[in-house]
Amino acid sequence: MHANWPTYPREHGWQVFLATIGSFPEGTVFRPIDDIDRCTLFVAENYENRREDFHPRRLHVAAWHEDVLAADDLGLVTGVQALTERGHEERSRSTLRESILDQLEREEGVRPSSFNLDDLGFVHQGEFRRYHWRSLEDYDDDEQDADGNILYEAPRTWLGFSASEGMQMTPHGWRRLESLWIEELGEAPSFHPRVDPIVRLEMYDSALREYGAIIESKMRQICASSKHGQQLIADFIAFTENSNLFLASYIRTLRNEMRSGFAFVRNEFAHGVAAIPRPRTFALLGQMMRILDQLQAISETLRKHSRSALEGDLG
Known part of the structure; x- marks a missing residue:
């Protein structure tokens, strides 16, 4: 494009x-x-x-x-x-x-x-x-x-x-969104082992807070930042950009998805109890799941690159 x-x-x-x-x-x-x-x-x-x-x-x-x-x-x-x-x-x-x-x-x-x-x-x-x-x-x-x-x-x-x-x-769009997630994931959707029990209890705000904590922990592990929230995202994006291993379009899209997910999870649900409609809950949990999957893929890419560089130095 x-x-x-x-x-x-x-x-x-x-x-x-x-x-x-x-x-x-x-x-x-x-x-x-x-x-x-x-x-x-x-x-x-x-x-x-x-x-x-x-x-x-x-x-x-x-x-x-x-x-x-x-x-x-x-x-x-x-x-x-x-x-x-x-x-x-x-x-x-x-x-x-x-x-x-x-x-x-x-x-x-x-x-x-x-x-x-x-x-x-x-x-x-x-x-x-x-x-x-x-x-x-x-x-x-x-x-x-x-x-x-x-x-x-x-x-x-x-x-x-x-x-x-x-x-x-x-x-109608919101109702269709809920049915889409049920079609894709089933009546008992699985997102993450730490999150699924909370979702089954329909404590959706707690599930989102837990997912946010999991993602932040993974980001800190990758980029060695001690920041939180949007500042952590800025550190992580800078780290991935400086690695020169990822397309700029991929990084921009990931940054936007992280910023929107964190804006909602942290600003709306991190500091209080909130009732969240089921369709939006699944949309946000799905977004968190995609972000975590991408973090794991980024971590693996960095690991392979580091191993290849080390083998090159030893060779």
Whole structure:
């Protein structure tokens, strides 16, 4: 993917997308902030809102168009629109124009009445060259006769959003999320030997606290940090980056997943008793399980690299 984003999609599938947004509290609004290669980047509202949209301290979700549209078709999310290729391009150009007008207003104190995208360009070898836009007629769209009858209906496989609202999970989405976990893990799901007995007692906040402690212990073991919470995540991410063994996109996605998981587990459940709906509990426990699996894989990669380096020195 040709994007410098703070996170990237983990896998394909509307189920993966639903589980990802299901780790956030019910009612969370996800606002689209970028769209590249049929993938959309969202920022979760009401988390570090004072920072700009792409700041790594914000909480983000990235998802493929087809997965979000599939979730919308099933009634699992709201605020989503299925667009033709031309409709998506028109929406993208309008969004770009508005962002330029916003920037000009911040710089000059007055908002221009309009902006012509044909005035955009770039400097190449000291020469300004205008950007050449493809004609909108080149993009696939519906075709009508003179009476307005549809002669050809273009596929609506491009993602769009209502201008007045972001995307949210519906009540049906939350119910479907719970059934997904039951389908995958069974009526008595297994997450971790220290966590499973607590889950069976339906002490979900305690189970999340225990999982958080397990993950923090593993992180300290790997990066030899004495920090806690978000500071520990910062130390761990710096350690993995400095190892030069992992892709930047992988590290960014892991950092975002760790930050969101810790933000919810530590901020919401670490210092008090809380009643958590079962669907969100499973989404968060699933997120913790994925993080721990990745930590174990990272630990094994570091161990193998260290062994190979040692054998090279001895050889």
